[in-house]
Amino acid sequence: MIDVHVHEVGTRDGLQSVPFFVPTETKKRWCSAEARAGVGEIEVCSFVPVRLLPQFADAAEVVAHALTLEGLTVAALAPNLKGAQRAIELGVHKINYVLSVSESHNRANVRRSTEESVNDFARVVELARSVPEGRRPKIVAGLATALGCTIEGKVPEARVREIAAQVVAAGADELIVADTVGYADPASVRRLFKALRSDVGAMSIKAHFHDTRGLGLANVLAALDADVRAFDASLGGLGGCPYAPGASGNICTEDLVFMLEAMGLKTGVDLEQLIALRGEIQEALKDQPFHGTIAKAGLPKGFEKAA
Amino acid sequence: MIDVHVHEVGTRDGLQSVPFFVPTETKKRWCSAEARAGVGEIEVCSFVPVRLLPQFADAAEVVAHALTLEGLTVAALAPNLKGAQRAIELGVHKINYVLSVSESHNRANVRRSTEESVNDFARVVELARSVPEGRRPKIVAGLATALGCTIEGKVPEARVREIAAQVVAAGADELIVADTVGYADPASVRRLFKALRSDVGAMSIKAHFHDTRGLGLANVLAALDADVRAFDASLGGLGGCPYAPGASGNICTEDLVFMLEAMGLKTGVDLEQLIALRGEIQEALKDQPFHGTIAKAGLPKGFEKAA
Numbered sequence: 209m210i211d212v213h214v215h216e217v218g219t220r221d222g223l224q225s226v227p228f229f230v231p232t233e234t235k236k237r238w239c240s241a242e243a244r245a246g247v248g249e250i251e252v253c254s255f256v257p258v259r260l261l262p263q264f265a266d267a268a269e270v271v272a273h274a275l276t277l278e279g280l281t282v283a284a285l286a287p288n289l290k291g292a293q294r295a296i297e298l299g300v301h302k303i304n305y306v307l308s309v310s311e312s313h314n315r316a317n318v319r320r321s322t323e324e325s326v327n328d329f330a331r332v333v334e335l336a337r338s339v340p341e342g343r344r345p346k347i348v349a350g351l352a353t354a355l356g357c358t359i360e361g362k363v364p365e366a367r368v369r370e371i372a373a374q375v376v377a378a379g380a381d382e383l384i385v386a387d388t389v390g391y392a393d394p395a396s397v398r399r400l401f402k403a404l405r406s407d408v409g410a411m412s413i414k415a416h417f418h419d420t421r422g423l424g425l426a427n428v429l430a431a432l433d434a435d436v437r438a439f440d441a442s443l444g445g446l447g448g449c450p451y452a453p454g455a456s457g458n459i460c461t462e463d464l465v466f467m468l469e470a471m472g473l474k475t476g477v478d479l480e481q482l483i484a485l486r487g488e489i490q491e492a493l494k495d496q497p498f499h500g501t502i503a504k505a506g507l508p509k510g511f512e513k514a515a
Numbered sequence: 516m517i518d519v520h521v522h523e524v525g526t527r528d529g530l531q532s533v534p535f536f537v538p539t540e541t542k543k544r545w546c547s548a549e550a551r552a553g554v555g556e557i558e559v560c561s562f563v564p565v566r567l568l569p570q571f572a573d574a575a576e577v578v579a580h581a582l583t584l585e586g587l588t589v590a591a592l593a594p595n596l597k598g599a600q601r602a603i604e605l606g607v608h609k610i611n612y613v614l615s616v617s618e619s620h621n622r623a624n625v626r627r628s629t630e631e632s633v634n635d636f637a638r639v640v641e642l643a644r645s646v647p648e649g650r651r652p653k654i655v656a657g658l659a660t661a662l663g664c665t666i667e668g669k670v671p672e673a674r675v676r677e678i679a680a681q682v683v684a685a686g687a688d689e690l691i692v693a694d695t696v697g698y699a700d701p702a703s704v705r706r707l708f709k710a711l712r713s714d715v716g717a718m719s720i721k722a723h724f725h726d727t728r729g730l731g732l733a734n735v736l737a738a739l740d741a742d743v744r745a746f747d748a749s750l751g752g753l754g755g756c757p758y759a760p761g762a763s764g765n766i767c768t769e770d771l772v773f774m775l776e777a778m779g780l781k782t783g784v785d786l787e788q789l790i791a792l793r794g795e796i797q798e799a800l801k802d803q804p805f806h807g808t809i810a811k812a813g814l815p816k817g818f819e820k821a822a
Contacts, residue, residue: 361817391815393777394736421815422770422808423777425733429701463729470700470730501729508698508728510668 211473211514213438214465215249215414216242218489219270220285221458222446223263224254226496232266234492236273238485239280242443245481247461249281250274251304251440255291271298285350287318288325292332296345303336304384305329306350309371310357313388317352326374333379349375350384350416355400356391365400369407382412384440387427390420390457394430401434414438417459419445419499424459425467432473439464444486445499460500462486466507474514479507518780518821520745521772522556522721523549525796526577527592528765529753530570531561533803539573541799543580545792546587549750552788554768556588557581558611558747562598578605592657594625595632599639603652610643611691612636613657616678617664620695624659633681640686656682657691657723662707663698672707676714689719691747694734697727697764701737708741721745724766726752726806731766732774739780746771751793752806767807769793773814781821786814 219238223230239250252274253267267284274282283302286292295303307325308314314322329349336347353360354368372383385404387397397415404413415431417424417439428439442458465477483503490498526545530537546557559581560574574591581589590609593599602610614632615621621629636656643654660667661675679690692711694704704722711720722738724731724746735746749765769789775782790810797805 356815356817358816361815389815390812393774395778420808420812421773422767423732423774425730426736426774429733429736460729466728467700467730467733471702501727505697505727508663508668508696509665510663 209474210248210476211437212432212468212475213248213414214461214468214475214477215251215283215438215440216247216443216461217251217416217440217458218442218444218446218461220251220254221440222442222444224261225447226263226493229263229265230493232269234489235266235270238443238489239270239274240277241481241485241488243277243280245485246475246477248279248476249283249302251283251285252300254285254287255294256287267294268298271295271300275299283348286332289328289331289335292347293335296336296339299343300345302346302348303332304348304350305332306352306386307371308352308357308388309368310353310360310363312359313353313357316359322371326371326378329375329380330378337379346381347379348382348384349378349380350386351375352386352388354385355387355396356389358389365403368400369403372404372407376408376411380411382414383408384414384416386416386440387418388416390418390424392417392427393423394426397427397430398434401431401436405435412438414440416440418447419457419459425463428459428464428467443482443489444503446493446496457499460502463500463502466502469513470508470511472514479513516781517555517783518744519739519775519782520555520721521768521775521782521784522558522590522745522747523554523750523768524558524723524747524765525749525751525753525768527558527561528747529749529751531568532754533570533800536570536572537800539576541796542573542577545750545796546577546581547584548788548792548795550584550587552792553782553784555586555783556590556609558590558592561592561594562601563594574601575605578602578607582606590655593639596635596638596642599654600642603643603646606650607652609653609655610639611655611657612639613659613693614678615659615664615695616675617660617667617670619666620660620664623666629678633678633685636682636687637685644686653688654686655689655691656685656687657693658682659693659695661692662694662703663696665696672710675707676710679711679714683715683718687718689721690715691721691723693723693747694725695723697725697731699724699734700730701733704734704737705741708738708743712742719745721747723747725754726764726766732770735766735771735774750789750796751810753800753803764806767809770807770809773809776820777815777818779821786820
């Protein structure tokens with residue numbers, strides 16, 4: 209019924225870059241409204257030490273609220289076993305365990321080698337498997353800097369495939385392949401996602417693009433050509449990576465939904481509701497830069513969403 | 516040697532929306548610098564009555580200067596026979612005769628039916644044929660609102676193909692297919708350009724996209740898939756259509772060149788020179804909104820242009 213899955217990460221990747229604490233009520237309202245608009249999955253928070261990211265001090269409360277929203281898959285980011293443990297205790301449906309393919313970026317981000325992160329990931333899978341079925345979360349491996357790194361520059365495709373093979377062997381249920389710093393171009397996207405598809409077979413591979421250099425939606429189009437059918441995006445393009453200077457902005461949820469629906473690809477998301485929510489959240493996050501065009505330009509006259 | 520041709524239209528489509536007269540020296544400097552950076556074709560001005568667009572009162576002087584620039588194809592827009600006549604007298608290499616596929620848009624733009632414009636176009640072709648070979652300009656038919664219209668909404672593909680067939684029959688040397696108001700999506704772009712390609716054979720078809728709704732570069736990627744190898748763009752995304760409310764901004768020349776070169780497609784354009792020029796022109800056009808991302812975000816570390 210849904211052709212392409214659009215997942216919201218503004219509540220995590222977006223809020224992570226907001227320099228003040230956003231009230232818990234705003235976060236809850238954001239999740240509720242997105243779920244109501246038809247977004248099927250939200251990365252609602254990050255399980256990192258509160259002293260590093262005080263923004264997510266209320267993670268438990270936000271998760272508890274999100275779990276009451278009908279039909280919503282509640283995902284949370286964890287960069288290590290401890291975070292994953294907490295996410296499991298709180299009953300999230302999905303844990304997005306993020307590690308960087310680029311060695312230097314991984315060290316800057318989580319102060320360990322990529323190999324140590326892969327081993328840690330294996331322990332997260334083991335921990336999840338000890339949870340009784342029915343309550344057991346899916347464990348997703350998020351491969352950051354898979355299309356370039358601000359520290360190392362180009363990241364070899366062979367390296368990405370190698371790390372992907374390792375996390376799949378360790379028991380990943382799904383993959384997220386992330387252009388964390390906005391270095392990807394449509395040609396590299398097509399190549400990498402086609403290669404990964406041939407490596408991992410039918411496993412779900414989601415693309416996570418940043419629009420830092422304006423190619424975000426073109427990269428989505430390239431990934432669609434490589435049979436990717438799930439994308440992360442952030443309302444108003446909010447977000448970035450605090451450890452990658454100049455890397456600002458996920459692709460915009462509302463612009464992504466517009467492109468897909470205009471192309472005749474059903475997302476299940478109500479664009480008008482999303483645009484209204486954008487206005488509301490932008491107001492709640494005063495002074496934060498919001499990106500994107502469809503909210504400003506308006507829908508084309510006679511626009512029809514995918515039937 | 517060049518895989519994809521990038522043509523500058525900021526000097527016409529861009530300046531057309533600037534509400535004050537830009538000094539002739541700035542326009543000349545702009546043309547010189549773009550030619551030096553490797554841009555092979557520039558639409559340097561529009562031949563419309565000065566009372567309607569005083570911006571182009573200095574068209575003769577700008578054309579004369581552009582004609583001195585080695586290797587540059589000097590194009591000019593003309594919306595009618597009178598404008599074309601003047602362009603021919605001044606010795607331009609190419610006349611982009613623009614008519615709207617949407618009847619209502621053509622009336623709003625040039626106060627005549629599309630049929631009358633097609634007949635007028637035939638007279639322009641005839642006039643050009645009376646010019647001795649060697650000095651004879653190419654006559655290009657620019658099909659505006661080919662992917663949607665702010666007045667009529669959706670524009671049927673059959674209508675675009677019909678008008679294209681008429682201008683080709685009238686003797687067009689090349690076609691420009693324009694998403695004048697930023698309504699296109701990658702699926703409609705692929706369909707239309709593939710259909711036109713099968714209709715007109717080997718004739719050059721250039722795409723002219725606006726980024727009004729953020730899909731400009733995704734549409735370029737879709738057009739590349741349909742074998743389009745020439746694109747209009749505007750430095751800093753300057754421009755729009757004064758008769759189409761909300762329709763602002765051509766795709767950015769520098770972002771387009773970045774995407775193509777990152778994909779390994781040679782444009783012959785020096786990106787660093789282009790970014791430097793953008794800064795210079797933005798300063799010269801104080802307070803005009805410039806768009807685009809690569810100039811702000813900078814090139815990726817280790818970026819290599821197409822070899």
